[in-house]
Amino acid sequence: MNFRSIAEARYTTKKFDPTRRVPDSQIADLKHILKLSPSSINSQPWLFTFVSNKQVKDELANASYSNASKIKDASHLVVFSVMDNLEEFEKRVEENLLENSIKFYKQFVKTQPEEKTINWLSQQVYITLGFFLAACASMEIDSTPMEGIEPKKYKEILNIEDHKVLFSVALGYRHLEDDTQPNLIGKSRLAADTVIQSID
Ligand SMILES: Cc1cc2nc3c(=O)[nH]c(=O)nc-3n(C[C@H](O)[C@H](O)[C@H](O)COP(=O)(O)O)c2cc1C
Incomplete structure (x- = not known):
């Protein structure tokens, strides 16, 4: 499939098939791909936590509001x-960084209030989300990105230190009864001339 078709076919899966598991070899590929994500000055301020343990995954599901059932049925959850x-x-x-990157950090990032710096770092993590969702779709793995979670509870459950949890992604395979699949309802997007302009 070319990238255009992948973009048309991927969607936020609302119901997973609880009987199917993403093979370990593909999970290993996804870990490798995440590690290769781009970031400003190659800062890589992230931590990716892959959860397939059912008990831990269920605990996280119970800290995820209306996303709970998706996470329970999904094969893996990535935080x-x-x-x-x-x-x-x-x-x-x-x-770890190159001299010019260190200079950039000291001159333009470090001089800001702490909250702004953490926002800038968080933006780098959001870049990995787009990269990751596209990678999953290219491997025919279905996914659900989720900000509708309780980050503090996630942090406690996973014993995460020195990091703030931002969002998670459930992975697996769509349930045939998921009635939100794009082949059934299409894609809902703003018109191209509303969001794209060309200066030729
Ligand atoms: C950062 C982010 C957070 C999201 N959080 C949730 C969520 O908590 N639950 C959910 O069902 N969908 C969530 N979504 C999915 C969006 O609603 C979805 O991407 C959008 O409606 C477009 O639909 P599509 O992904 O099926 O093309 C989130 C998407 C993104 C990018």
Whole structure:
């Protein structure tokens, strides 16, 4: 499938088939792909937590409002977090980034209020979401991105330190009875001339 067809076919899955599991080899590929995500100055301020353990996945489902049933039936849940311990983050910057990137960080990022810096770091994590959803669709794995979760509860359940949980993505295969599939209801989007302009 070319990328245009992939974009047309992917959708936010509302009901997963609870009997199907994403093979370990594809989960390994997705981990590798996430690691390759781009970020400003190659900052990589993220933590990706893959959960397939049923008990932990159910606990997270119960901290996910109306998304609970999707997570319970999904094969895996991936939790996306941003580093919010800026001291630790700066150590990472100093140890791993190129000199110009370190300069950029010190001059333009570090000089802002802490909240703005964490926002900037969070934007980098959101880039990985788009990358990840496209990767899943290209592998014919269905997905549900979710901000409708309780980040503090997630953090506690997963014992996550130095990071703030932002959102999660359920992975698996659509239930045949999911009546929100694009082949049944199409895609709902604003008109191209509302959101795209060309200056030729
Ligand atoms: C950052 C983000 C958070 C979202 N949170 C939820 C959510 O909590 N629950 C849900 O069912 N869908 C959620 N969605 C899915 C969007 O509603 C969906 O992408 C949008 O309506 C377009 O539909 P499509 O993904 O099927 O093309 C989220 C999407 C994004 C990108």
